[in-house]
Amino acid sequence: MSNAVRIFLVGMPGSGKSTVGKMLAQKLELEFLDLDALIIEQEGLSIAEIFERRGQDYFREAEASALRSLESKPGGLVVATGGGAPCFLGNMDYLLSTGIAVYLKVSARELLKRFTDEELRVRPLLQNKSETELLAYLTETLAHREQFYKKAQVVVDTAGVSIETTVQVLEKQV
């Protein structure tokens, strides 16, 4: 593995991109970066505020440019991307050409079980939905997004697999 490797974790909100990403970065002795956190820093607003005040199209532009701003960062990186990031503005092809994309595959039903109230509150696209609406949203969104996620060079099915095992599997594959 080159020390300038860029590993991009992709997958639905709640698929474990940040948790797995942090642990993987530690094991591989690479810097960890959360794309949403970078957008928050660059915009000076929370993700919910960006959606509320500027709209989703603006957020997607900010997301694409935050992703591309990583190019100027030296050294290796593990990046947790936002759930929608690979599905807009040519971002998935950009990820594939600049690094290794890892898709953390989780079913809509499993995602639904994982969210806490706080996690639902801070994610604008998941806010204010009943459990039935949330499952329908996750099912439809996943069905649409998989065409992008599945292009990843590495796909890990995390069903019934612990975070630790997922990280161990990834360590050998990237």
Ligand code: S3P
């Ligand atoms: C989004 C997922 C979020 C965040 C934003 C939009 C999406 O990131 O980028 O709320 O479109 O699914 P996480 O996947 O980290 O929740």
